[in-house]
Amino acid sequence: MGLCNAAIPTETVYGLAADATNDDAVAQIFDAKGRPRFNPLIVHVRDIAMAEAYVSFSPLARALAEAFWPGPLTLVLPRRPDSAISLLASAGLDTLGLRAPRHPLAQAVIGAAGRPLAAPSANRSGAVSPTTANHVRESLGERVDVLVDGGASAVGLESTIIKVEDDAATILRPGGLSRSEIEAVAGAPLAAPRIDAGVEAPGMLASHYAPDVALRLSVTAPDDDEAYLGFGDHHRDGETSLNLSRAGSTREAAANLFSFLRQLDAVCAEHGLKAIAAAPVPEDDLGEAINDRLRRAAAPRSDMKTS
Ligand code: TXA
Ligand code: MG
Numbered sequence: 001m002g003l004c005n006a007a008i009p010t011e012t013v014y015g016l017a018a019d020a021t022n023d024d025a026v027a028q029i030f031d032a033k034g035r036p037r038f039n040p041l042i043v044h045v046r047d048i049a050m051a052e053a054y055v056s057f058s059p060l061a062r063a064l065a066e067a068f069w070p071g072p073l074t075l076v077l078p079r080r081p082d083s084a085i086s087l088l089a090s091a092g093l094d095t096l097g098l099r100a101p102r103h104p105l106a107q108a109v110i111g112a113a114g115r116p117l118a119a120p121s122a123n124r125s126g127a128v129s130p131t132t133a134n135h136v137r138e139s140l141g142e143r144v145d146v147l148v149d150g151g152a153s154a155v156g157l158e159s160t161i162i163k164v165e166d167d168a169a170t171i172l173r174p175g176g177l178s179r180s181e182i183e184a185v186a187g188a189p190l191a192a193p194r195i196d197a198g199v200e201a202p203g204m205l206a207s208h209y210a211p212d213v214a215l216r217l218s219v220t221a222p223d224d225d226e227a228y229l230g231f232g233d234h235h236r237d238g239e240t241s242l243n244l245s246r247a248g249s250t251r252e253a254a255a256n257l258f259s260f261l262r263q264l265d266a267v268c269a270e271h272g273l274k275a276i277a278a279a280p281v282p283e284d285d286l287g288e289a290i291n292d293r294l295r296r297a298a299a300p301r302s303d304m305k306t307s
Contacts, residue, residue, distance in 0.1 A: 003028055005143075007122040007136045008109050009150025010044075010101040012072045012159050012176045013129040013258070014136050015119030016144065017044065017109065026086045026118050032143040035125040040091035041118040042074050042159070043098050046110050051098050054083040054116065060186065061164040067185045070102040072155050072176030076163035089118045099159050105150040121158060128211055128297070131156050131258045138262075156255035157289050162190065174289040176254065211265040211276065215298040219277035226277040227264040234279035240267050244279075250286040257290055261297065 003025055005018045016032060018025035020043045030037055045051045048065050055077035057065065065075060076097045079090065090096050098116075101107065110117055121129040123139040130136045133149035160175035162182060171179065171190040183189055222228040228241040232248035235241070242260045244253035264276045278298075281290050 020118035222277035
């Protein structure tokens with residue numbers, strides 16, 4: 001693939017992909033995103049067979065991959081000593097984050113490349129992840145060499161990241177695969193990351209996935225000068241409001257979340273509103289990941305525009 005990057009659709013969010021075995025190709029992904037080099041990238045493979053050349057699978061890791069690949073699950077596994085993946089992609093860690101995406105176009109691009117592709121979400125670092133080709137265009141524009149339009153991402157949230165050490169599984173990032181689905185296969189509750197996990201999940205910075213305007217959480221009665229992101233019966237009519245799921249489905253809400261945050265950002269700019277107020281979302285199913293992203297989007301930022 002040389003040094004060409006390609007924005008590709010996946011079922012979670014769009015990724016900015018390049019040859020994971022080529023240091024220069026990986027470096028220009030970091031540059032295009034404005035991403036700090038200490039934050040490792042997810043490496044995308046077709047299947048377990050492709051992954052096995054680069055990481056070692058414990059029996060638990062294999063069981064999770066067999067149950068959920070292709071799909072919205074990233075496994076952080078020990079890097080094999082002879083792994084050909086660029087050290088830059090994994091930021092010098094002795095582990096690699098790998099995922100086999102389900103989207104047929106992502107599968108086709110990996111298959112055509114014939115090698116694993118490093119692909120972070122296709123947005124400027126710190127901004128909301130793209131769930132359509134248009135979002136990618138708005139966020140990265142000329143920094144993308146090839147843009148593959150595969151329609152709106154079906155899941156709409158980034159993958160769930162699980163670190164597996166022998167028979168222990170730790171959740172580093174809640175995402176598009178629910179905790180309960182994973183625990184059903186693991187046969188045990190997922191551990192929480194250690195307190196010093198800054199290094200365990202370097203991308204999980206407090207402020208992330210952030211829209212331009214301020215976000216206020218768990219609001220049942222939004223102010224007049226706020227746009228409203230509703231959920232279920234917490235609803236407001238009118239052009240400055242959107243409802244993530246009138247039916248109260250966290251799956252539907254996940255698919256709408258990033259797109260609606262972008263739309264309400266634009267609504268605030270257009271109507272001179274001061275903030276987005278978000279309705280409470282229950283923690284069940286994909287609610288855990290939705291609330292995680294909303295909290296990060298609401299976290300204080302030192303630099304609202306460029307982080
Ligand atoms: O759904 C997704 O995961 C999307 C699509 C494109 O696959 N990708 C995505 O990538 O969200 P990105 O780069 O935006 O987020 C990757 C996360 C970061 O938080 C990073 O720190 C973590 O994965 N990560 C990657 N490799 C890791 C490793 N070896 N150990 C711990 N965390 C890792
Ligand atoms: Mg990202």
